[in-house]
Amino acid sequence: MEYNFKEIEPRWQKEWSRRGTYRVGVDPDRPKYYILDMFPYPSGAGLHVGHPLGYIASDICTRYKRMSGFNVLHPMGFDAFGLPAEQYAIQTGQHPATTTAANIARYREQLDKLGFSYDWDRCVETCDPAYYKWTQWAFIRMFESYYCRDCNQARPIAELLPVFEQQGNEGLNAACTVEMGFTAAEWRAMSEAERADVLMNYRLAYRASTMVNWCEALGTVLANDEVKDGLSERGGHPVEQRRMMQWLLRVSAYAERLLGGLDDLAWSESLKEIQRNWIGKSTGAQMFFDIKGSDQKLEVFTTRPDTIYGVTFMVLAPEHDYLSWLPTAGQRDEVDAYIAASKKRSERERVADTRKVTGVFTGAYAVNPFTGDEIPIYISDYVLAGYGTGAIMAVPGHDSRDWAFARHFGLPIVPVVEGGNVEEASYDAKEGRMINSGIIDGLDVKEAIVRMFDEVEARGLGRRKVNYRLRDAIFSRQRYWGEPIPVYYKDGIPTALPFSALPLELPKVSDFSPSRSGEPPLARVADWSYEGWPLETSTMPGFAGSSAYYLRYMDPTNDGALVSREADEYWRDVDLYVGGIEHATGHLIYSRFWNKFLFDIGEAAEQEPFRKLVNQGMIQGRSNFVYRYLGLNVFVSLHIKEEIDAAGNFEELNVVLRKYGLDPIRSISDGPITSVTSFFNRNSLFSSLHVDVNIVRNDVLDTDAFKKWRPEFADAEFVLEDGKYVCGWGIEKMSKSMYNVVNPDRIVADYGADTLRMYEMFLGPLEASKPWDTNGIDGVHKFLRRFWRLFFASGDFGVSDESPTAAEFKTLHKTIKKVREDIENFSFNTSVAAFMICLNELGLCDKRQILEPLTILLAPFAPHITEELWSRMGHEGSIFDERMPEYAPAHLVESEFEYPVSVNGKLRFKKSLPLGISVAEIEAAVLADENAGRWLEGREPKKMIVVPGKIVNIVI
């Protein structure tokens, strides 16, 4: 009987759903395991064959863990709010709620066909008010918290009121937007609005006027991780810097914990490194320089205080506060002109012009505290306002940017680290001996740094300081399709909604388009107010809804809490998180921040949300090409095209052309060939066109389908090789325009979900990026058909109760061992290979004692076929209630081992010897072998190296 996956797969999917096979709940008697996929944005394009890669891997793990005795939580949901969904809605002219619902339905249908073991009862959608109620709730909790640097955690902001009342903010060590100082008396004298401003300075969710990434085309601000090279990640629109009033999350307060927490996570080193870079910790010193003729001091940040003797000028960012008074009258106009010019430059232009040196002298001088020299103060936009203090001490001898600046303006360059030639280039050394350096002369750089830190602090010139690149996350978007920010303005004072007013539902509007001015769509909603006060009109960014969804899955329908204490303490954290690396600096930072905050306020059980994380690679597209000859409707098969291309001159060319029945080219004026050069540069002989990969099989074009594919090819002619049209191929991004999108639905229809699942795993290591290539899927499909046939040896279903041979047992147990180890190591490609080897070795074995454990072992990979065979073998329950087979070492014992014997490092012969004998016995047996005599030719071995169970080496 044939393996009829078309009938088997839908039947079991329905049956699992009916039985609730994959429903899970809190069960204190069993150890928990939480396996999570990054939930998808339900985009309009539907799934392509690359999307399920990670889902398949996590599904295999889930089934495997479940069959190993764990209570496995494995949910799925949809990240439905945010820019992509909204842009798609705008493009198609429909309401985002409508398109999102339709897209979710489509995704769900596609996912269901693949036989995943999700507990769909726990499905969450971020755009569901019952869900985003808890996103808004978390926002309010952040709004009502500040970050205490002494106890290193979030605390209720209400705690600050009595402190301010008694001592002002003196001695308060808390994360804030701007440093401020006030006394208790000043606090008491403040108006309500002024006090609100002070508190806002400390809140973890706060509103402030800051420089933001404004994207006019999208009509919204963007977070740093949503901007790449000065363009928006979505759509690639230009982004400019603008000062705007925005909501932000004080992520920077958690920088040190986000950094430190990485160490214990089972994440790839590269991913941790990306996050470390993003957090960008640098330890240095904050130093104050006297300004000549002023009481003010100029504050800089440096990681290299050891180079202080090489400081020959200072540079301020054009946005620096001091520029209102610092420049001398003579330089005023020039400075103002520079400031105005740099303001106009977009972020993109600044990035593009990194090598151009610009700047203006302010006319003012600072004093080098160690040399006493007066050094000029410049402004330049190579100094960033947002990092450090927006001012630097320039060391042209040892910093390439300072060097370029000094060269351009003719400023002195003093080397202070031995080595290099500062006349030619800066010497950006991190080690070496200090020279020209007063009290640190002769010290090594590393010692000098420490010495200078101490010296600077002792002399009261500054103090050690840690700086982070990580910025607070801008949390408002001037868009429609997101969670409304649960804040209203009472007498103009931002006030959180009471929890009882949550969820603050997103109103249904007909006009949800963004505006170029930055006015959010919600501002156009009549009566967008709370108790008569206007509500905030911006919405939350895409990452808001995905920041704590893993907690919600634990208890998805709870209306009284994000997650119940019971569920949280049982499920705790995600043991295995599978998803793409593209979330490294977005979701995975925000989520960790969000979770740490919830941990601080006692709402999450663990400090870190994702214990182990695996990044599946991207599946690229494999495009096929056809070669159109001379712009005619004639298509030439790949190798003939290559042969024609290889011709070196007209004569050779025409010989080849005649051979294939093509008209010879008589002169260069024939056809579109315009010159000999262009002709032999292969510019004009063939044009290569993308062809739909779905009408190509093993790179052979289905010519009839091609003619029907597009009307202009209806009368196409082909020059075939061996009766076939062979296409060229290349690796590109999977996209509609390349005609290389492979839809999983089609693979499921042709081969079945089990084949697709196993093939995606077989394709290569999970974490590697690789092209999808439908060629080769036959190998896996063949395996499943052969496996099926083992049970139908006589035509009808039947397994024998005959005892297996030792060899059969050995094969089985070898496979069990290998497959189990591979799953634990996330090496699915090799485990699929192990199954194939197993089948090759078993031949035609129909014995129950072999086939039953093998079927169970295969079940996580190919759930449908194994469930079907399991039931045909007469079992009542589901195969997924069975335990994974253990391997029995007894069956794996090898009695003999073939030792490769090398003489002088070169393999000469093999000697079969029992395992477990002593080294001396091996030596004796090898030397006694007649082959050894042949190679030794009577010489005595100088040395013998014996690695028991591996190899024998003889050195003569």
Place this chain on the structure above:
RNA sequence: GCGGAUAUGGUGUAAUUGGUAGCCACGUCAGACUUAGGAUCUGGUGCCGAAAGGCGUGGGGGUUCGAGUCCCUUUAUCCGCACCA
């Protein structure tokens, strides 16, 4: 510029972690069978060579009895960060 990763047949890959390089597949070649299927089965298939044999894991060098694996160097590709002081 800084940081990280990768490089193995025609293709995807594997290698007991320093021990016979190329497992398992795809493709391909030869054969069997056949109601001609995109079926099934058997065998070959890294390169050069008639063979013996030689060469072979991006290139060069090193450590070692032995290197795809370790070290140095270099090239290419991919990714992350980037006037971050």
